[in-house]
Amino acid sequence: MSERDDLPYRPFSTLPVDVHSIILLTGQAIERLSALEDSDDEEEENTLSPFEVRASHVSQHWRMVALETAQLWNKIEIQPLYSPKKAEVYLARSKRSLLDIQLRDCPDTIPTQKIVDMLCQHSARWRICLIEAKLDSLLMTQIVRLATPSLEKLAISIVPPERSIRSEENWDGRPVLNGGSPRLKVVSLHEFALYYTRPTLSSVTHLELDYGGRIPLDHRELREILSSIPLIKNLAINGEINDALPREDHERIKLPRLLRLRISSLEGQVYSGILLTINAPLLEILVLDGVQDSDLDPFLESPYELLHLRSVSLRGSAFTPSKLNKVYTSFPSLKEVEMVDLVFNPSETIRVVSEVMREMGIVPLHLAQPTLLTDTGPKPKTLAHMLDAGHDQFKILQGRLQEKLIEDDIVDLDNSTWSFARFFNWLQSFVTADILLLATTKDI
Incomplete structure (x- = not known):
């Protein structure tokens, strides 16, 4: 009889609650996948859980495990009619764990304001924050000076007030989270958020500016934003830009870590305008949604070296063979070209x-x-x-x-x-x- 056989039999349920909590959290593979949408492929492979845990039935013991597992209570989604008592319970049970906060269409009512006040008191624990709000809501005023030292991901969507903006009101470029967000890596600004909320972007590696069909940016504003993201790796811009092409005396803005750039616009000059405004020597992936045959002419007439560019995606575009030939001639390192209904490796094809x-x-x-x-x-x-x-x-x-x-x-x-x-x-x-x-x- 082996030494292993002599060990006393201990049912799984007799393990300490904190051990069960660790096993339960380690096995939450499905829920964690949704949090990886902005991660690089290499990061996803290393972050996926090795297994999944499912409870076949609920017992008093597993109820205790759930109550003691703080990370099971760290997701708080505030919507109209959300109960302050429920928010209070979640905040208490989440203990000191980092919080994933969603604030969607929060009305300026006493119960909702009470919830927002509670959440703001725990802003040091915010890890993910999603805000959908009206421009003149109390919430937008509260987040101006907020400190969020643990915040990693921020998404804001702003709707302008239904009334006319008064002359004494000035929200343009209003900074938010002024208390500091040193760990902020992923930022998405939708609708009018780009004009009325400006978090500090110096630590951001993934930035999405989605304001298509709204107020165009000035080229000066574009340069200000690009100059504020020195660590950016993944940049997506969907919208229009006034006077998109830079002046000849403008120096290109260095983005030394940019690996992936996505551009979508109803204005053709925006594509070349952005490409001529930046200097991204390590760029690997270029996605141009809706670009037309002549939109890249200014850029192709004065391209700069992109020695690492391996993939160009022309989604929703109809490039002539001769124009695509010019793209490949300018960037012979290309390994993949994606067009409407067609994906091929130009370098290998030509070989x-x-x-x-x-x-x-x-x-x-x-x-x-x-x-x-x-x-x-x-x-x-x-x-x-x-x-x-x-x-x-x-x-x-x-x-x-x-x-x-x-x-x-x-x-x-x-x-x-x-x-x-x-x-x-x-x-x-x-x-x-x-x-x-x-x-x-x-x-x-």
């Missing part, structure tokens, strides 16, 4: 096209003339100019490319309305002698 053409001897690439002389001047020689549409080599090239590009997942058409024949036709205008020669040079 495969170059290899197959050399194998077939279609064009001696080292002698290829990169341009064609036309009545309107020289034009790039495209793949279509190098192929004879009526020749067998046309079909052979299409077949070999389909075999290699699809099987190696270089082109993803699984969830697309595109056929490979359509992609091949598109490819004939995208691929030019210039980039084929560039691919040949790389191989050498």
Whole structure:
């Protein structure tokens, strides 16, 4: 009989309550997933719980475990008709644990104000705070001087007052949480919050400015905001900007840690305007929602080096092959391009096209003339100019490319309305002698 067999049998329920609390919290995998939406992929892998705990029934013992587990009571969502007594109970049972606060459409009534007062007294414990409020509500006044030393994530959505704003009222750029939020990392400002609430952003790594269809920002205001986020890694801007393109004498604002940039706007100049305003040498992912073919022209005429740019997403956009060719020529490090119904790796696609053409001897690439002389001047020689549409080599090239590009997942058409024949036709205008020669040079 082993020493293990000699140990006395102890039912799981006899373990101390604090041990049960630790096990219960460690296993809350499903609930924790929602808190990771703004995290990097690498962080998500390390944060996921190793298992999940479910209680099959409720007993007096497990009720005691729940009451003693402070983290089970740290989520407080205040809405109209929310009971002050309930808020008081949650604050008491949460003990000293950090709080996740949601304040949604809180009316200026005595019961609601009592709840807000209680929560503000515990502002040092706020970890996550979501606010949806009217501009002239008492809540917006209370958070101006509030200190939130543990706050990590803040989301604010502001609705302007239904009445006319009085002349003595000035909420533009009003700072909030002036008491300090040194741990603040994630900030989302929606609707009119960008104009009327300005938390300190010096420690923020993820920032979302969603004011599309509202009052446009001035370029000066854009520069002020960009200058206040030196640690930013993930930036999303949805809205319009007056005089979006910077003046020639303006220096680009350095964002040395920016990895992902997302832009969406109804005004075409905003895309190039933001890209020309910043200097983000480590940028890896660029998402341009709704960008049109000519919107990037100012940027592509004077691009700066983005040596780490590996993914460009053109959601809801219809770029011509020639314009996308110019994007790739400017940033040859691209490994992924996403368009409407199409995702492909341009670098690998061009490499495969170059290899197959050399194998077939279609064009001696080292002698290829990169341009064609036309009545309107020289034009790039495209793949279509190098192929004879009526020749067998046309079909052979299409077949070999389909075999290699699809099987190696270089082109993803699984969830697309595109056929490979359509992609091949598109490819004939995208691929030019210039980039084929560039691919040949790389191989050498």
